[in-house]
Amino acid sequence: MKSICSRLGLFLILFLGAMYKTTGQETAISIEKNEKWLGGVVNEAHLMPLEEGYNFDLFGNTGTNQAVPLLISTKGKFIWSEEPFRFTIKNNQIIISNRGEAITVDSLGKNLRDAYLNASKRFFPSKGQLPDTLLFTRPQYNTWIELIYNQNQKDIIDYARSIIDNGFPPGVLMIDDNWADYYGRFDFRADRFSDAVGMVDTLHQMGFKVMLWISPFISPDTEVFRELQAKKYLLYDGSSEKNWTDADKPVIVNWWNGYSAVMDFTNPEAEKWFHDRLEHMVKTYHLDGFKLDAGDADFYPINALSFKPATPNEHSRLWGNIGKYYPLNEYRAMWKMGGEPLVQRLRDKKHNWEDLQKLIPHITVAGLLGYQFTCPDMIGGGEFGSFIGKDNLDEDLVVRSASCSALMPMMQFSVAPWRVLSEDNLKAVKKMVALRQKYVPYIMDLARQSAENGEPIVRTMEYEFPYQGMAEIKDQFMLGDKYLVAPVVTKENKRKIQLPKGVWKSDEGETFRGPKIIEENVPIDRLPVFELMNKG
Structure with missing residues (x-):
């Protein structure tokens, strides 16, 4: 058994290694024909799937919303690093630039759903807990x-x-x-x-x-600020001092409401x-x-000094x-x-x-x-x-x-x-x-x-219906695996709806067999919803 596992591990290394090449601190991953990539930054999602020339640097930048060092493909691949990286789409490649941290490239999946589930189970498994219902x-x-x-x-x-x-x-x-x-x-x-x-x-x-x-901000020159400064519970300016022990000048950052000090949560x-x-x-x-x-x-300066780096x-x-x-x-x-x-x-x-x-x-x-x-x-x-x-x-x-x-x-x-x-x-x-x-x-x-x-509650069409030409759809989504939701998001009171393979029943009681593109006139008080009756 040990010998079989060793050979399997070697196979995975060779299999994954064949996908990309690393030069210095750059890793190039080839993009296959008709392969689409998404991820990294939520606030850039309207620009996805990613196109030639796109680039984003995750270091010190969460895109004013949520960000994750994860890219996933419609052909089952994912790219992960524990640390932020820069990614660029160039010459049918994804160029990953980082600061020497390990990059994981996994090709074991077959579609977008596989890529996501493989990554989530390995790197951010669900904790079995809900927020307040x-x-x-x-x-x-x-x-x-x-x-x-x-x-x-x-x-x-x-x-x-x-x-x-x-x-x-x-x-x-x-x-x-x-x-x-x-x-x-x-x-x-x-x-x-x-x-x-x-x-x-x-x-x-x-x-x-x-x-x-x-x-996490603290207004400067206040009673609380002085208390936290004395206790060294704030981030400190690293431009003049090289270590946290000697630092005595808190960082003051400029955010949308002015200038403030910042809490240091590396300090328990x-x-x-x-x-x-x-x-x-x-x-x-x-x-x-x-x-x-x-x-x-x-909002966290690169040169800030903290209790723990x-x-x-x-x-x-x-x-x-x-x-x-x-x-x-x-x-x-x-x-x-x-x-x-x-x-x-x-x-x-x-x-x-x-x-x-x-x-x-x-x-x-x-x-x-x-x-x-x-x-x-x-x-x-x-x-x-x-x-x-x-x-x-x-x-x-x-x-x-x-x-x-x-x-x-x-x-x-x-x-x-x-x-x-x-x-x-x-x-x-x-x-x-x-x-x-x-x-x-x-x-x-x-x-x-x-x-x-860990499965998403709302899902892209490609996630539920891979390889049906739906990776570019941005104006409809699946609620779980049962309901296709197609809101009107333009000034017009009509829209086209792309139904995947299967038998669909609309909120108005009409039945359609997909794949099919239908055009609906949608009154202001209607939300088009299609229930999947049969996926075959």
């Missing part, structure tokens, strides 16, 4: 677009009451940024929250669970301090969980560890951490059709990188700058955004539909919420299965 079973509501930086007790309660008064079910309510006096101060600011405990208790009585926005004592502050918020204010924002790798990417990953304490969690930026019970959200999208069209490729590629519990961005868009100066939003866009999210793992509101929509369009959005409730048992079954086996 309320995130799946009810809509989420985020106060960001309605309140921006004016988070305050009165308007938060009013927003929650409006949700119920307008016929929407209570679910998770997220209080966004600027609830504290400064970053690092873990108490509600008294000028905007006269009774924060009473506010949270009232939200609970209304049927909501409550999450609070946090980040710093992580404990931060976790203790979160526990203080939970126990004092009766909170249920946290929205953990920022944590992008590019770490790359910017590793610092980003360590921020992900904080969320494991709380089943009710959400992240917008992440490095690795596939298979964990952590909720990811697609980065803020603008209020336009171009960004709506990114939702499907982004969330399906997230699933191919191990991020199964992913929420699309806020319905209608979450990038607040695109709302400035717009007295009238594109109502069709808001409704189609709701329908696009309805059968994804989660759906999240922020802009209040009842404020910006006509009566008819508001009814259409509420119809999408009701439609989702019909599929919630199936979505939960998929989520539980995913927690055990």
